[in-house]
Amino acid sequence: MLLRTILATTATATAAALLVPATAVALLVPATAAHAAEPASPTTASITTTTAASTTATGTTATTGTTAATAAERAAAAAADPVIVVGGLIGVSIAYEPIAARLRADGYRVSIYQLPNLGLGDIRESARALSSYVDQVRAATGASRVDLVTHSEGGLVSRWYVRNLGGADRVDQYISLGSPQYGTYVANILAVVGLGSCAGIVACQQMTIGSSFLADLNAGDDTPGPVRWTTLRTWQDELVRPVDNAVLADGATNILVQAWCPLRVVGHLGLVLDGTTYTAVRQTLAGAAIRPNCFAI
Numbered sequence: 001m002l003l004r005t006i007l008a009t010t011a012t013a014t015a016a017a018l019l020v021p022a023t024a025v026a027l028l029v030p031a032t033a034a035h036a037a038e039p040a041s042p043t044t045a046s047i048t049t050t051t052a053a054s055t056t057a058t059g060t061t062a063t064t065g066t067t068a069a070t071a072a073e074r075a076a077a078a079a080a081d082p083v084i085v086v087g088g089l090i091g092v093s094i095a096y097e098p099i100a101a102r103l104r105a106d107g108y109r110v111s112i113y114q115l116p117n118l119g120l121g122d123i124r125e126s127a128r129a130l131s132s133y134v135d136q137v138r139a140a141t142g143a144s145r146v147d148l149v150t151h152s153e154g155g156l157v158s159r160w161y162v163r164n165l166g167g168a169d170r171v172d173q174y175i176s177l178g179s180p181q182y183g184t185y186v187a188n189i190l191a192v193v194g195l196g197s198c199a200g201i202v203a204c205q206q207m208t209i210g211s212s213f214l215a216d217l218n219a220g221d222d223t224p225g226p227v228r229w230t231t232l233r234t235w236q237d238e239l240v241r242p243v244d245n246a247v248l249a250d251g252a253t254n255i256l257v258q259a260w261c262p263l264r265v266v267g268h269l270g271l272v273l274d275g276t277t278y279t280a281v282r283q284t285l286a287g288a289a290i291r292p293n294c295f296a297i
Contacts, residue, residue, distance in 0.1 A: 069105075069106040069107065069282075073106065073107065073286065074106060074107030075107065076107070076286070077103075077106050077107030077108045077285070077286070078107045078108070078109065080108065080147070080285065080286075081143055081145050081146050081147045081172050081173070082108075082109040082110070082111070082137055082138075082141045082143050082146050082147070083103055083108045083109065083110045083111075083146070083147045083148075083149055083285065084110075084111055084112075084113050084133070084134065084137060084146050084147070084148055084149070085099060085100050085103075085110065085111070085112045085113065085149050085150075085151075086113045086115075086130065086148055086149070086150040086151065086154035086155075086157060086158050087112065087113065087114050087115055087119070087151060087152075087154050088115070088119060088150075088151045088152025088153040088154045088155075088179075089115070089118065089119040089120070089152060089153040089203055089204070090118050090119065090120075091114065091115065091118070091119065091151060091152065091153075091154070092114060092118070093112045093114045095269070095272065096112045096151070096272055097112070098272060098273050099149070099272045099273070099278060099281070100112055102278050102282075103149075103281075103282075103285075106282060108285070109141060111137060113130060113133050113154075115129075115130075115153065115154065115157060116129045119153050119154075119157070119203050120201055120202065120203055121202050121203060122202050122203070122206070123153065123156050123157055123160060123202075123203055123206050123213060124160055124164075124213075126153075126157045126203075127157045127158070127160040127161040127164070127165055128161075128165060130157055130158065130161050131161050131165045131166070131167065134146055134161070134167070134170055134171070135170075138170065144170075145170055145171060145172040146170065146171060146172065147171070147172055147173040147174075147175070147285060148171055148173070148174050148175065149175045149177070149281060149285075150174070150175065150176045150177065150179060151176075151177045151178060151179070151271065151272050152177070152178055152179055152180070152239070152240075152268065153179070153180075153203055153207065154176075154179070155174075155176030155177070155178075155179025155180075155181065155231075156179060156180070156181070156206075156207070156217065158171075158174060158176070159174070159176075159179075159181070159217060160217060162174060162224065162225065162227055163217065163224055167225075167227075168224055168225025168226065168227055169225070171225075171227050172227065172228065173227065173228045173230070173284065173285060174227050174228070174229050174230065175230045175231075175232070175281055175284055175285070176230070176231045176232065176246070176248075177232050177271040177272060177277065177281075178232070178233060178234065178237050178239070178240050178246055178268050178271045179231065179240070179246055180207050180239075180240045180245055180246060181218070181222075181231070181245060181246055181247065181248055182209065182214060182218060182245040183207055183208055183209035183210065183211060183214050183245055184207055184208075184209065184239060184240045184241055184245060185209060185241045185242070186238075186239050186240070186241055187204050187205070187207045187208040187209075188208045188209055209245070221250050222248040222249045222250040222252060223248060223249075223250045223251050223252050228253075229248055229251070229252040229253065230252065230253045230254075230255065230284045231246055231247050231248055231252060231253070231254045231255065232255045232256075232257065232271065232277055232280055232281070233246035233247065233254070233255070233256055233257070234256070234257045234258065234264075234266040234267070234268075234270070234271060234277075235256070235257075235258045236265055236266055236267050236270075237266075237267065237268045237271075238267055238268055239268040240268065243256075253284070253290070255280055255290060255292070257274075257276060257277055257280075257292065260276075260280075260291070260292045260294065261276055261292060261294035263294075264276050264294060275293070275296030275297040276292050276293060276294055276295075276296050277292070278296065279292050279293040279296050280292040
């Protein structure tokens with residue numbers, strides 16, 4: 001199915017097929033897109049770090065489609081580090097509103113960072129832009145550190161920032177959802193089907209297994225600095241193959257959704273939509289024991 005999708009696309013659409021399943025493209029630009037946060041960039045973003053305490057379902061709990069957060073948990077979240085949701089390749093801001101909305105409902109101060117040029121360019125340049133954005137969020141909130149919840153390519157952008165651009169002093173927690181930390185064969189396969197080296201898309205080239213970018217990123221310690229490192233992955237990830245290339249070594253907490261919930265089916269984009277995955281994200285941010293709720297929606 002994935003190979004047929006790649007073969008059917010044009011060179012322009014290949015980038016979208018790489019990190020956004022064809023069946024998920026419609027989810028990225030729904031009719032309500034006009035109500036989404038503006039795409040975040042170092043020069044044009046207006047930073048919004050609102051919480052949703054005033055829109056909770058009751059006076060004491062926030063119903064988010066998962067287990068409910070208590071008033072005390074929401075208060076603790078409001079006082080915690082601001083959270084930046086870092087998108088992936090072709091990941092427009094609206095695609096990350098579902099997870100951002102859950103976090104706001106649980107009390108967190110949240111903003112969404114859309115990669116410059118939708119992440120098509122050099123990951124190192126995207127990391128430099130993220131560095132500027134993190135500083136904007138810190139200035140706007142008065143926080144010394146932020147927590148990063150990253151998806152797909154956004155996890156690589158964020159790792160490069162932490163490792164090479166001073167992010168270790170500005171990031172408290174790093175959480176990746178389906179990030180190809182050691183590359184993906186889906187990027188490599190484009191050469192096999194006659195599209196050359198990722199149809200010329202730099203970020204795709206950098207995500208191929210064995211790329212010089214990944215060699216630099218993964219040289220030495222996977223988890224530098226005092227940052228708390230967590231990865232989440234799913235067996236059904238159709239775009240990070242092999243799936244275990246989404247894990248980090250050197251003391252990271254690596255969570256496989258199906259290790260807790262064997263019957264849970266979660267795809268690549270599903271990691272930012274799935275309720276079970278979100279419970280693990282929330283527990284990680286709160287410093288709680290990781291016990292994903294298999295019945296969360």
